[in-house]
Amino acid sequence: MDTKLCKRLGIQFPLFAFSHCRDVVAEVSKAGGFGVLGVVGHTPESVKIELDWLDAQVGGAPYGVDLIVPNKLDAKEGGLTPADLEARVPPEHRRHVEGILKAHGIETANLWSAPVGEGFGDNLREAGARGVLEEALRHPNVKLVVNALGVPPPFMMRAAREKGVLVGALTGAREHALKHVQAGVDVLVAAGGEAGGHCGEVATIVLVPEVLDAVQDHPDVFVLAAGGIVTGRQMAACMAMGADGAWCGSVWLTTREAETNPVVKQKMLEADSRQTVRSRSRTGKYTRQLRSPWTDAWQAPGAPDPLPMPLQGLVSGPALDLIDKLSQQGDEGAKALATYWVGQGVGLMNQPLSSRQVVHEFMEDFAEAAERLAAFTR
Amino acid sequence: MDTKLCKRLGIQFPLFAFSHCRDVVAEVSKAGGFGVLGVVGHTPESVKIELDWLDAQVGGAPYGVDLIVPNKLDAKEGGLTPADLEARVPPEHRRHVEGILKAHGIETANLWSAPVGEGFGDNLREAGARGVLEEALRHPNVKLVVNALGVPPPFMMRAAREKGVLVGALTGAREHALKHVQAGVDVLVAAGGEAGGHCGEVATIVLVPEVLDAVQDHPDVFVLAAGGIVTGRQMAACMAMGADGAWCGSVWLTTREAETNPVVKQKMLEADSRQTVRSRSRTGKYTRQLRSPWTDAWQAPGAPDPLPMPLQGLVSGPALDLIDKLSQQGDEGAKALATYWVGQGVGLMNQPLSSRQVVHEFMEDFAEAAERLAAFTR
Secondary structure, eight states, rough: OOOOOHHHHHOOOOOOEESSSSSHHHHHHTSSSSSEEEOTTHHHHHHHHHHHHHHHHTTTTEEEEEEEOSOTTTOOOTOOOOEEEHHHHHHHHHHHHHHHHOOOOOOOOGGGGOOTTTHHHHHSSHHHHHHHHHHTTTTTTTEEESSSSSSSOOOHHHHHHHTOOOOEEOSSSHHHHHHHHHHHHHEEEEEEEEESOOOOOOEEEEEEEHHHHHHTTOTOEEEESSSSSHHHHHHHHHHHTTTTEEEESGGGGGGGSSOOOOOHHHHHHHTTTTTTESSTTTTSSSSEEEEEEHHHHHHTOOOOOOOOOOOOHHHHHHHHHHHHHHHHTTTTHHHHHOOBBBGGGGGGOOOOOOOOHHHHHHHHHHHHHHHHHHHHHH | OOOOOHHHEEEEEEOEEEEEEEHHHHHHHHHEEEEEEETTOOOOHHHHHHHHHHHHTTTTTEEEEEOOOOOOTTOOTOOHHHHHHHHHHHHHHHHHHHHHHHHOOOOTTTTGGSSSSTTTHHHHHHHHHEEEEEHHSSTTTTTEEEESSSSHHHHHHHHHHHHEEHHHHHHOHHHHHHHHHHHOOOEEEEEOSSSSSOOOOOHHHHHHHHHHHHHHTTTTTTEEEEESSSHHHHHHHHHTTTOOOOEEEEGGGGSSSOOOOOOHHHOOOOOOOOEEEETTTTTTSSSEOOOOHHHHHHHTTTTTOOOOHHHHHHHHHHHHHHHHHHHHHOOOHEEEEEOBBGGGGHHHHOOOOHHHHHHHHHHHHHHHHHHHHHHOOO
16 A cells, blocks of 8 residues: 555555564564554563564564653652552552452462562653663664553654654544644554553544544644454545554454463453443553453442552552463463453454454455445445 | 435435434435434324425425334333322432532422423333324335334334335444344444444444444345444445445534524534543433533432433433523523533534535545545555
């Protein structure tokens, strides 16, 4: 496809694959799309390993990284140690989590002694994020860095600019788009409320034209549509509205390459679009995820209100890690509770494919949709 | 446009305009679209007046009606009088409503003495709905009858079939689609959670392909996309995915013809897409509406849980009628509280147009979107 964005990034098809799995990223970039590795939770050292591997795989094809860089150096929790943060978690929240696990026959004695999402706290602080970003920008195939939450800070903009790398930002509302553009962001990922993971409230079909309208005086800004998109026809729909491409996360979770917990992968293949829930129970901000007794328990009468980010992650993280581990060992309670971030598009994800097949199906389905629409006006 | 649905209905452009305002319905049908008059709340006598007027206006152009026909003759509330229903409303709910109004300086002494939404209760019972339906089917330009809630009952299917009139049904989830098709429904209005009025949770961009997949073995079933659609580019997006047309309600509310409360109309023109809320506070089922202190008060801590339909309407109806009346008289408290059903597309509704202009803008915008998409594959 011969668009400005495809030319700028050197890709054939503006399908952006957000994944924590490097194999997915490599396969998509090799198939003509653009893989984006989620590196939240990584250290500069671990990101180097991943990107060295990717560089060796992709044969010069471009890819990107997605991280969370907080905007404020002096953020409230900026100077706090993990122990300081832990101390701020009310006992009620820990008791609630223990209650959920116990009700599903899961032992909680060692629950709080495991290390919490290593590097996560670091990465959320500017120093950690800066190290990861600098490492990423040392890799010549990295052509896009995306800030997953909030406005990219000036050091991120500067560092990327110096390397000629585009900067993207997740955009859940018109106001975000305006702030991002003011900060110099090149690629707005307009993510509707049907998206998996962190999401706003406005649906993709409204948000995409609303964001495009908001940035119409900035012809150099690219807008990717995200939220619910798992097929080429949906991508075509968004590009008919004016989007420059599609950003997809969920659809890769059920691919053969994905490192998704097999229990969760099977649930996703069976789920319809109503089996997701938008809840603050995982990170403290709204994220969409597969519904399970775990998410239900946070919405039950009398459940404590989730804590603000990053505190809620300290409560939910250890429990979800344990559920993940035990469910893969066949524990029935853990299998019931198991969940992961996914968008409403899960209702259309019904068979496990390779990432390359997904890209090819997108291309074919896109072409059919374009032909379908063209036929209406002949 | 030369599609099967356009031919079947005798229209040029498969844009369906749901409105309670007969002028909108007439203008859209005359402009080449298909107007659908919402007749919930009507009696057979009042519907005759409206449809006689429409017949005189449209010059033979087809149009439809939208009503609520309950599926069960012996529905729980079926045999109850309005007084029986009123007696089931807990005092707490009336006190909550009085509290909201008083906090906005509105006198509540006569609040509960006004007659509640005349005919509404009747229409919801089968006898009432049957009379309205039979009257509608006496009008030869009526080519579609739509059931706004639930599966159309057998008598509705039979009566429409006898006249060669298509039957439609609002469809908020894949399961609804399967039930409707089994009942013989011809036109599925797949309405995403971003829609105004009664709505489900699944977003349009996911629901439309999901419903299309579910009914792919029924080639005679038409699928209209609804929810958030207020522009031709969004309609084109949905038709690229395979929809047979678009069903829009919100976009007509700010037209010149619409009988929308001018205070609310102005709020809609100014609102962005985040200023709607999905709440049970209006009818007892989830409906999306403009956010105001009225809707906030039903989500505040300590607010009573909305009652089931139709009881919640007995609580909210008189208050919203009063707010509507007083706001148009310039009462500041009522102006603040004023709200109405509208979808997230309200964020894209920024100027008052005639209904005819809206149809023409849809046509142009549709053509541009089709051209945009076609250019990607050349």
